[in-house]
Amino acid sequence: MKDYRFEIITGPMSCGKTEELLRRIKRAVIANKNVKVFFPEIDKRVSGDYIRSRNGIARDAIRVHSAKEILAYTRDADIVAIDELQFFDRHIVEVIRTLTKQGKKVIGAGLDLDFKEEPFGHMPELLCYANKVDKLTAICMKCGSEYGLRTQRLINGEPADVSSPQIMIGGDETYEARCLDCYELKKTKEDKKLFVLSRAKIEHNV
Numbered sequence: 001m002k003d004y005r006f007e008i009i010t011g012p013m014s015c016g017k018t019e020e021l022l023r024r025i026k027r028a029v030i031a032n033k034n035v036k037v038f039f040p041e042i043d044k045r046v047s048g049d050y051i052r053s054r055n056g057i058a059r060d061a062i063r064v065h066s067a068k069e070i071l072a073y074t075r076d077a078d079i080v081a082i083d084e085l086q087f088f089d090r091h092i093v094e095v096i097r098t099l100t101k102q103g104k105k106v107i108g109a110g111l112d113l114d115f116k117e118e119p120f121g122h123m124p125e126l127l128c129y130a131n132k133v134d135k136l137t138a139i140c141m142k143c144g145s146e147y148g149l150r151t152q153r154l155i156n157g158e159p160a161d162v163s164s165p166q167i168m169i170g171g172d173e174t175y176e177a178r179c180l181d182c183y184e185l186k187k188t189k190e191d192k193k194l195f196v197l198s199r200a201k202i203e204h205n206v
């Protein structure tokens with residue numbers, strides 16, 4: 001019976017997920033394991049085949065267009081590390097289960113929630129299959145709390161509204177970690193109108 005090992009490192013933007021992934025990769029290399037590292041291609045304009053943490057540490061990695069591609073590179077691997085898990089297509093779940101059944105250890109890193117506080121991609125299912133989950137927190141960029149749990153999207157310095165798409169490529173948006181008190185999601189005018197209407201209905205027992 002082979003060991004079942006699938007670890008996930010998750011949390012908001014800027015909580016050190018990739019840094020922790022790189023630390024675990026380094027340990028595997030020291031242990032003389034054959035390690036293969038992957039990340040999804042989401043923006044063709046981004047060049048370079050490596051993953052990099054915010055503190056500047058980088059490591060060569062294989063850029064893949066689909067989850068199934070990972071299987072083509074991992075025949076001899078002992079350990080498979082995957083960054084940006086939240087961006088992969090639905091096949092990522094079966095790919096990781098296949099790898100673990102082959103006796104390989106899989107270490108993944110990815111955002112748990114998107115900027116709207118909604119579960120990101122196939123992370124919910126992946127978190128269920130993982131046998132070790134580390135949820136990291138970031139420092140809130142607004143008040144300095146150690147419990148930065150949310151990813152705040154800012155567009156021209158202002159909180160994004162709910163109509164903003166889940167994935168933006170090459171836009172003017174920036175991100176920062178925020179605690180639950182400081183996290184903001186703007187409602188659209190339509191949402192506000194619906195809210196006022198529903199309040200009026202409740203108040204007038206309509």
Ligand SMILES: [Zn+2]
Pocket residue numbers: 140141142143144145178179180181182183
């Ligand atoms: Zn805060």
